[in-house]
Structures are given as structure tokens and as C-alpha cells.
Amino acid sequence: MSSQITPEEEEARGKVPVPDHVQDAVRTLLEWSGDDPDREGLLDTPKRVARAWKEYCEGYAEDPAVHLSRVFEEVGGYEELVLLKDIPFHSHCEHHMAPIIGKAAIAYLPTNRVVGISKLARVLHGYARRLQVQERLTAEVADCIWENLEPRGVAVVIEASHSCMTARGVRTPGVGMVTSRMMGTFLEDQRSRKEVLSLMGY
Numbered sequence: 001m002s003s004q005i006t007p008e009e010e011e012a013r014g015k016v017p018v019p020d021h022v023q024d025a026v027r028t029l030l031e032w033s034g035d036d037p038d039r040e041g042l043l044d045t046p047k048r049v050a051r052a053w054k055e056y057c058e059g060y061a062e063d064p065a066v067h068l069s070r071v072f073e074e075v076g077g078y079e080e081l082v083l084l085k086d087i088p089f090h091s092h093c094e095h096h097m098a099p100i101i102g103k104a105a106i107a108y109l110p111t112n113r114v115v116g117i118s119k120l121a122r123v124l125h126g127y128a129r130r131l132q133v134q135e136r137l138t139a140e141v142a143d144c145i146w147e148n149l150e151p152r153g154v155a156v157v158i159e160a161s162h163s164c165m166t167a168r169g170v171r172t173p174g175v176g177m178v179t180s181r182m183m184g185t186f187l188e189d190q191r192s193r194k195e196v197l198s199l200m201g202y
């Protein structure tokens with residue numbers, strides 16, 4: 001097999017142990033792709049792939065709502081828009097396990113609960129670091145903010161390119177997909193919706 005390092009030594013170095021059956025699955029995929037899993041350059045690939053996937057999908061191990069549990073209720077009566085835009089993210093599509101690379105804009109109209117601005121990005125990453133479809137990712141981020149901050153409105157717009165479209169199948173590089181979810185004021189009031197979309201750059 002690949003290296004002389006034992007699983008115990010690897011664990012001691014802080015690396016996640018990778019069970020044999022997981023490595024075997026990656027070897028099978030390498031073979032299926034047309035390569036030889038026993039050639040030198042690929043010997044450690046099964047372990048690397050397995051660990052990379054643990055990282056790509058680390059969102060499964062968390063509840064993104066925890067990032068919204070610490071709120072500031074003393075915001076001096078601030079009730080105007082809070083907007084975080086151009087938040088880059090990585091995800092993987094559940095149909096091909098291929099990369100989805102994009103950016104998100106997240107806005108809400110607080111009532112009396114405001115969170116630190118980085119928390120909105122953490123909610124996004126918590127859902128993005130799972131196997132996803134873009135529509136569900138958009139909805140999950142919006143719902144999470146809606147339920148936990150109880151704001152007057154939430155707007156989430158996600159723009160992403162899907163490798164399963166750009167690198168295979170129809171092969172259309174540069175194509176971006178845009179999804180949005182509007183709730184509360186942004187859903188009901190066209191003027192608010194236009195305003196938030198224009199601030200987001202749409």
C-alpha cells in the first residue's frame with residue numbers, strides 16, 4: 001500500500017484517520033476514470049481525497065443556526081438594512097459532487113436583533129459545505145436568518161457557476177446561475193425589494 005506511516009502516527013500528527021473501505025472507494029473511482037491507482041503519483045491520493053471531502057462537507061457537523069445565537073439587542077434603535085455582499089463561497093452539487101463556486105449577498109431588516117456581520121457569512125458556509133443544489137442553499141440561508149433573527153425582511157441572492165455545467169456535459173464556461181429568496185418586507189413590498197437588489201448590485 002501507499003506509505004510507511006501508520007494510521008496511529010498520522011492521527012498523532014493531527015490528521016483524520018481514513019478507514020480502508022473509504023480509500024478503496026477512491027481507488028475504485030481512480031480505476032473507473034481510466035488511471036492506475038497503483039502508480040506512484042496516485043498512491044496517497046485516496047487518503048487526500050477522503051480528507052478533502054471531510055473538509056468540503058464539514059457543514060454536516062454543524063448547525064449553522066448557532067452562529068445566530070449571540071445577538072446584540074442594544075443597537076440604538078437601528079432598524080435599517082444590514083447588507084453583506086460579494087461573500088465568496090465554495091460548495092458541491094449533489095448531482096455530480098462537482099464544485100459550485102460563487103458569491104452571495106445577504107440582507108436583513110432587523111427588528112431588535114443584530115448579529116456580528118461575519119456571522120452571516122458563517123451561516124452561508126455552514127450550508128455551502130454540504131452537498132447542495134443552489135436553490136436549496138439560497139432557501140436554507142434565508143430561512144435560517146428569518147427564523148433566528150426574526151427580522152422584518154430577509155433577502156438572499158446567490159450567483160454561482162457549476163463545474164458540472166462548465167467542465168462537462170454542455171460545457172459552457174462562464175455561465176452563472178442566479179437564485180434569490182425574498183421574505184417579509186422584501187417579498188411584500190416591491191419598492192424595498194428593488195432597493196435591496198440595487199444595493200446588492202442587481
Ligand SMILES: [Zn+2]
Pocket residue numbers: 093094095096097098162164165
Ligand atoms: Zn451537478
